[in-house]
Each structure stands twice: as C-alpha cells, then as structure tokens.
Amino acid sequence: MTFREVNAKMIEATVVPGRRLFSQRGAMLAYKGDVSFTPNIQGGQGGVMSMIGRRVANEATPLMTVEGSGTVLFGHGGHHIQVIHLTGDTLYVEADRLLAFEGTLQQGTMFMGSQGGVMGLVRGQVTGQGLFTTTLTGRGAVAVMAHGGVFEVPITPQRPVHVDPQAYVAHHGDVRNKLSTALGWRDMVGRGSGEAFQLELSGSGAVYVQASEEKL
Amino acid sequence: MTTYPGAGPVVHDPMTLPVDESVNKYTFCVELKGSQWFLQKGKMIAYYGSIEFNGVGHGRLDRVVRTSFHSPLHAGDWVVADGSGKMLLADRAFDVNSYDLDDGNLTIRSGNLLAFQPSLSLKQSIIPGFLTLIGTGKFVAASNGPVVFMEPPIRVDPQALVGWADCPSPCHHYDHGYLTGVWGGLRAMTGLGGASGEEHQFEFVGAGTVLLQSTETLMAEQATGAVPNEPGVPGGGGVPGHQGSPGAPRLPGQLGDLQRRFGL
Numbered sequence: 492m493t494f495r496e497v498n499a500k501m502i503e504a505t506v507v508p509g510r511r512l513f514s515q516r517g518a519m520l521a522y523k524g525d526v527s528f529t530p531n532i533q534g535g536q537g538g539v540m541s542m543i544g545r546r547v548a549n550e551a552t553p554l555m556t557v558e559g560s561g562t563v564l565f566g567h568g569g570h571h572i573q574v575i576h577l578t579g580d581t582l583y584v585e586a587d588r589l590l591a592f593e594g595t596l597q598q599g600t601m602f603m604g605s606q607g608g609v610m611g612l613v614r615g616q617v618t619g620q621g622l623f624t625t626t627l628t629g630r631g632a633v634a635v636m637a638h639g640g641v642f643e644v645p646i647t648p649q650r651p652v653h654v655d656p657q658a659y660v661a662h663h664g665d666v667r668n669k670l671s672t673a674l675g676w677r678d679m680v681g682r683g684s685g686e687a688f689q690l691e692l693s694g695s696g697a698v699y700v701q702a703s704e705e706k707l
Numbered sequence: 708m709t710t711y712p713g714a715g716p717v718v719h720d721p722m723t724l725p726v727d728e729s730v731n732k733y734t735f736c737v738e739l740k741g742s743q744w745f746l747q748k749g750k751m752i753a754y755y756g757s758i759e760f761n762g763v764g765h766g767r768l769d770r771v772v773r774t775s776f777h778s779p780l781h782a783g784d785w786v787v788a789d790g791s792g793k794m795l796l797a798d799r800a801f802d803v804n805s806y807d808l809d810d811g812n813l814t815i816r817s818g819n820l821l822a823f824q825p826s827l828s829l830k831q832s833i834i835p836g837f838l839t840l841i842g843t844g845k846f847v848a849a850s851n852g853p854v855v856f857m858e859p860p861i862r863v864d865p866q867a868l869v870g871w872a873d874c875p876s877p878c879h880h881y882d883h884g885y886l887t888g889v890w891g892g893l894r895a896m897t898g899l900g901g902a903s904g905e906e907h908q909f910e911f912v913g914a915g916t917v918l919l920q921s922t923e924t925l926m927a928e929q930a931t932g933a934v935p936n937e938p939g940v941p942g943g944g945g946v947p948g949h950q951g952s953p954g955a956p957r958l959p960g961q962l963g964d965l966q967r968r969f970g971l
Binding site: 497499501516517527567 | 864919
C-alpha cells in the first residue's frame with residue numbers, strides 16, 4: 492500500500508527507491524527519511540509534447556516528483572482526501588484535484604468533446620471540468636482531493652447513477668456519461684428546482700461524489 | 708448519551724455535559740468548581756453556572772496570574788474564568804482536543820492554544836510565535852483537521868506544525884538539492900520550472916513527540932508579546948547587522964541565501 496489514510500484529511504505515502512511519486516507542489520506536510528522533492532516542469536509524465544498538451548488544455552497543475560526512501564505525509568488546504576486504487580482501468584479527474592499519484596500510472600489529457608461531441612463540451616462546462624480533463628491509466632494508487640467527504644457510488648450496467656455535476660469528483664471504469672437535462676417551463680420563469688442538470692453515468696465502474704457542491 | 712443515526716441532535720444539559728472532556732470534535736467542556744482556567748479571549752461559546760471572566764493582570768486574581776503566567780507582555784489576549792459551572796470552548800469550527808501534561812513541557816503555536824489549567828505555567832518560547840507550557844495539567848488546543856502525533860526524526864512543513872513536546876532541537880532544514888547542476892542553476896536564475904514549495908522544513912531529532920495538523924492552513928496568529936530588546940535574545944533585535952537582509956523581509960518558504968549564491 493503506497494498510500495495510507497491517516498485521517499480524513501491526511502495520507503501517509505511510502506517512498507521506496509526506484510518507485511517515484513508525483514504530488515501537488517506544496518502539499519507535503521512532513522516526512523521521515525531521505526526524501527527529495529523536485530519541481531516538475533513538465534507537470535507530469537510523457538515528455539515535452541505531453542507538457543505542451545497539458546498547458547494548452549489548462550490541465551497543467553504544479554506537480555513535484557517525490558523520490559528517495561522514507562514516508563511522507565500529504566495534505567492540502569483542509570480538503571478531504573480519497574485514495575483510489577486503479578487496477579488497469581482509467582480514472583478521469585480534474586488535474587487540480589490530484590493530491591498525489593504513483594509514478595506507475597500513465598497520465599494523459601482527454602478532450603471532453605471526444606466523449607459525446609458537443610454534449611461532451613456542454614457537460615464539461617457544467618461540471619466545471621472545462622474542455623479537457625486528466626486521465627490516469629494503469630495500476631497504482633491516486634489520492635484525490637474533494638471538498639467535504641467523498642463517497643464511492645458503484646455503477647453497474649443495470650443501474651446508471653445520476654450525480655449533481657457540482658458534486659462530481661472523478662470516475663473510473665468503462666463508463667459513458669451524459670448530461671441529462673430536466674429543463675421545463677418552470678426553469679424558464681425562474682421557478683426551477685435548481686437540479687435541472689444531472690450527470691448520468693452508465694456502464695460499469697465507480698463514480699466518486701463529494702458531500703458538497705463547492706468546487707476546489 | 709448514545710447517539711442513533713437519524714435520532715437528531717444530542718441534547719445536553721448541565722448534568723450530561725462531560726467533565727473536562729470533548730463534547731464533540733469541535734467543542735470542549737470545562738468544569739469549574741471554584742477553580743480557574745485561562746482561556747484565549749473570545750473562545751468561550753456558552754456556559755452554565757456562575758462564571759466570571761476577568762482580564763489577566765488586574766483584580767483579585769493577581770496571584771494566579773503571577774504563578775502561572777510568565778509572559779506578561781501578551782497578557783491582554785487572555786482571560787481567567789473563575790467560579791463554578793460548566794463552560795464550552797470552541798474556535799471557528801476547528802478541531803479541538805485536550806492534552807494532559809504530566810510534569811512535562813510542550814511548545815505550541817500561539818494561535819492554536821485555546822485554554823489551560825493554572826497548574827501549568829505559560830511562557831514565551833525562544834522561537835518567535837510559539838508558547839511553552841510547563842508543569843502538570845490539562846490544556847485545550849485547536850487545529851485545522853485532526854492532530855497527528857509523530858516521533859522524531861522528522862521534517863515538518865512550517866505551516867503544518869502545531870507544536871512539539873520534549874524535543875529540544877527544532878531547527879531549520881533547507882533542501883534545494885534540485886537547484887544544483889546546470890539545470891538547477893538555470894532554474895534558479897530564470898525561475899522557470901518553479902520551486903517545489905518544499906525547500907524549507909523544521910527538523911526534529913531526539914526523543915519526543917511532534918504534533919502536526921492535517922492541513923497547511925494556518926490558524927490566526929496570536930501575539931506572543933515582544934521579547935526584551937537585548938543582545939542574545941532571538942528576535943530581540945539586540946544584535947545589529949545580524950537580522951536578515953536589509954531588503955524585503957524574508958517570506959516563509961523562501962530559499963535560504965540562494966539568491967546571493969547565484970548572484971541574484
């Protein structure tokens with residue numbers, strides 16, 4: 492276990508030689524042992540082209556490489572932390588929610604329009620993801636930040652999940668998402684329920700939802 | 708006082724309130740039986756019984772103040788609660804915890820200390836912005852997120868440090884190994900690539916306990932008072948020409964004297 496949850500707002504990461512971690516800059520609280528923190532110009536993996544891609548996509552979050560041997564405590568801004576273990580599938584998450592992740596994961600950037608065309612772009616606007624989102628693929632652990640506690644909602648083919656776009660944190664697995672609207676004449680005259688847009692996720696996987704509608 | 712999920716809020720009365728224990732994560736209850744507690748101004752949220760709150764330094768409590776308050780320069784931030792009853796303490800929904808000291812010492816960031824028993828004596832720490840409690844007794848401290856106790860040797864982000872007990876050796880540690888070599892020099896000269904934000908830590912070694920809060924969000928500082936302006940006192944300003952650069956004040960997290968080393 493690379494990441495151990497110390498409490499709801501702090502994780503302990505074990506660093507061993509040869510297995511580096513990436514973490515958000517400035518998120519280290521304390522460390523034991525011989526650990527070095529190097530700012531990562533590229534903001535992650537994949538060389539210069541990936542870096543340019545992230546800059547263009549506005550998914551470039553200041554990251555640092557954590558190497559050495561020892562244990563590191565991470566926490567940031569009083570946000571709640573959820574550790575997600577990936578077993579070969581892809582996690583979709585906003586880059587600024589990433590607290591730390593293992594170097595074994597492949598980082599990528601995804602254009603929202605590639606999932607559902609124009610509706611994908613609209614979805615990105617509503618969830619606050621923007622036009623692009625970050626993907627992490629492979630085997631390893633990710634620590635994701637959220638405002639308020641996080642809970643995991645499993646998605647099975649029979650049971651699609653509807654999530655408030657503002658409370659959406661991340662999802663992984665083979666999941667299709669679409670924005671479902673429940674707009675009616677009431678919304679037009681300003682008497683809507685305030686829940687006109689929902690994110691509908693179907694397929695098989697899991698979605699992480701925060702207990703707050705506040706963005707990071 | 709069992710709580711059932713969905714049973715609604717727990718209703719306390721003077722009898723069911725805990726004695727010198729936490730009511731919940733955010734509130735601490737103190738019982739006074741003709742005894743006194745020191746508390747920071749404005750941290751009392753409610754009380755039962757007859758409790759008087761007096762400013763430190765005047766009135767009939769002068770003796771208590773004299774015996775357990777050894778940093779009179781910031782006495783204005785503290786009040787003495789005196790009387791009998793139960794008093795609730797809280798601070799802006801931060802996590803509140805109580806700690807017992809048994810003939811020990813603990814140094815804590817000034818803003819985090821809420822209240823303490825007069826059996827402890829409060830002193831200014833040599834480290835500016837910190838207070839030291841010495842003796843036997845209970846005190847109440849707030850933190851942003853739960854407090855985590857760690858054993859040295861450990862290096863701690865300055866903003867995550869709440870305090871430490873029994874470690875005599877807090878010192879600064881600068882880690883800028885990535886600023887060496889050609890790339891490091893370029894990085895330091897141009898600022899491209901940025902800093903990791905983790906160049907500076909407090910290092911603790913030896914036996915003791917270090918208290919960390921779970922986030923890097925600091926609580927508001929409380930003035931600990933000025934230190935005597937004499938030579939040899941850290942922060943006293945008694946040694947001219949030895950108090951940092953004459954230019955801008957050094958910011959937290961700023962690199963040591965790297966600017967000078969790289970000729971900036």
